[in-house]
Amino acid sequence: MSQSPRPAVSPRKPPPMAPMGKARYRVMMTLVLVGLALLAGRIVDLHVFDRSFLQGQGDARTLRVDAIPAHRGMITDRHGDPLAISTPVVTLWANPQDLPEDGIQRLQLARALGQDLDALNARIERYRDREFMYLRRRMTPEAAQRVLDLRVPGVHKREEYKRYYPTGEVIAQLIGVTNVDDQGQEGLELAYQPYLAGVPGRRRVVKDRRGRLVRDLEVLREAEPGGDLTLAIDQRLQYMAYRELKAAVDENDADGGVLVMMDAKTGEVLAMANQPSYNPNNRAGIDPQGLRNRAIVDVFEPGSVMKPLAMSALLETGQFPPDTVVDTSPGWMRIDRFTIKDVSNNGELSLAGILRKSSNIGMAKLTLQLDDPVVPERYRALGFDQAPGTGFPGEATGSLPAPVRWSSSQWAALSYGYGLSVSALQLASAYTAIANHGERLPPSLLRLAQPPRGEPVIRPDVADRVLGMMDEVVAPGTGARRGLVPGYSVAGKTGTVRKTGGSGYQEDAYRSLFVGIAPVSDPRLIAVVMIDHPRGDAYYGGAIAAPVFSRVAGNALRILDVPPDRVAGDREPVDDAT
Structure with a gap:
């Protein structure tokens, strides 16, 4: 038996929009377009007219100004023989929050520093809420490099100077001594501290978010070395x-x-x-x-x-x-x-x-x-x-x-x-x-x-x-x-x-x-x-x-x-x- 073809069904037309709905739609579209326009305008403004703002914000997160240590002046006898000289040393510091929890890495770090593991862990825990702690002061560059070669996260270095006295106890009371920050504490080291100390310099560097040095940018001020002191002593x-x-x-x-x-x-x-x-x-x-x-x-x-x-x-x-x-x-x-x-x-x-x-x-x-x-x-x-x-x-x-x-x-x-x-x-x-x-x-x-x-x-x-x-x-x-x-x-x-x-x-x-x-x-x-x-x-x-x-x-x-x-x-x- 043959069937007669079905008649075509025409699509249903949407119901007509109410007058209040049309108004709300236009308002929303207007707000979106205005917002997009303002955002686009701000982007153009920041990239074309006010570039310094973005640059400043970026620099604030990456640029730092570091001190350049000044070489302390030498103390010599009347013939120029050294009585007090400064030698370069390295101070290691760390951000306790970045140090690894891994026991093997902690053990390697303690051994390289020449410290007891339990004592090191106790110090790290004590400084846990801070972003800075000294690991070891005034190390020889060779010893410090052995620690840095471990590449332990959170460990950083600072270049400093350490005072050395070639004559030892022979003239100790007259020359005096400096403290761990290379500041005069006794004797002529204290009396002539401003003259011997010099003026530290300043340099601009790029660092990552962990405080690691990425690149030296420029020297803002050269360090001025301290003056040399010539004693009457023979x-x-x-x-x-x-x-x-x-x-x-x-x-x-x-x-x-x-x-x-x-x-x-x-x-x-x-x-x-x-x-x-x-x-x-x-x-x-x-x-x-x-x-x-x-x-x-x-x-x-x-x-x-x-x-x-x-x-x-x-x-x-x-x-x-x-x-x-x-x-x-x-x-x-x-x-x-x-x-x-x-x-x-x-x-x-x-x-x-x-x-x-x-x-x-x-x-x-x-x-x-x-x-x-x-x-x-x-x-x-x-x-x-x-x-x-x-x-x-x-x-x-x-x-x-x-x-x-x-x-x-x-x-x-x-x-x-x-x-x-x-x-x-x-x-x-x-x-x-x-x-x-x-x-x-x-x-x-x-x-x-x-x-x-x-x-x-x-x-x-x-x-x-x-x-x-x-x-x-x-x-x-x-x-x-x-x-x-x-x-x-x-x-x-x-x-x-x-x-x-x-x-x-x-x-x-x-x-x-x-x-x-x-x-x-x-x-x-x-x-x-x-x-x-x-x-x-x-x-x-x-x-x-x-x-x-x-x-x-x-x-x-x-x-x-x-x-x-x-x-x-x-x-x-x-x-x-x-």
């Missing part, structure tokens, strides 16, 4: 002075000691040794006592080494002609409530004999004949009770009693070196006036381009006369004979001072001193030696400190090519002690 003399001082301290089981050697013609400090000392290159377990530069910052009662300086003041009054004789019998005298004693009853002594026998009685009797305080005034003119002016941190001023407190006993005590305090550097500087025809030279720790102008303090003829008296002090048969130097004339003075304690002067604790000038014919060197509390059978300055001067001055004069001025065999040093 490294050859310094080594010798330190060796002899250390040997004397060890031999006498002393608490310590100082030695200051000064150029008599310029006031430059050629050597400055301290005991005890320390190694500035390895400060583990350091003894704080060794940090102190005793020659500059410590003070002590000088005792009899002040007598030549006091004698210069007495002679200038004109009241004591060359033939003056003082009766020091019976070897003691009472002043106020105090008893003054000599080591022995020396009877009648000339002015030179008073220095040669180191008579406290003689000095006291001369001083008490005067109405004016010439001795303390002379001490102040020689620089005592004042800062030496070297610029060294903490340099001591010492002390002199105020004039209103002077009594007869105190006035007398000042003449033989008690009742005041001085530093070894002040003492050496004061004796430049004796060596330079009455002109005192200020001490200098830095090498001078030319000799400074001296300050007239003592009348030239008086200074020369006192120098001659001191020449007689260091002679065979005297307590200072062990200060003699073969082939050279020596002017000197010994001193033996009781140390003070909680209840006054101690019975069995002394400081042994010797001040020497050589050669007498044309003074070149002045040296002060102080040994603190020698515990051997001998403790006098002539037995303990004078031999140190003899060895140091003798070697120094030969090193400096100073010609001998005394016939061989005349006034040779002897080995016996007083």
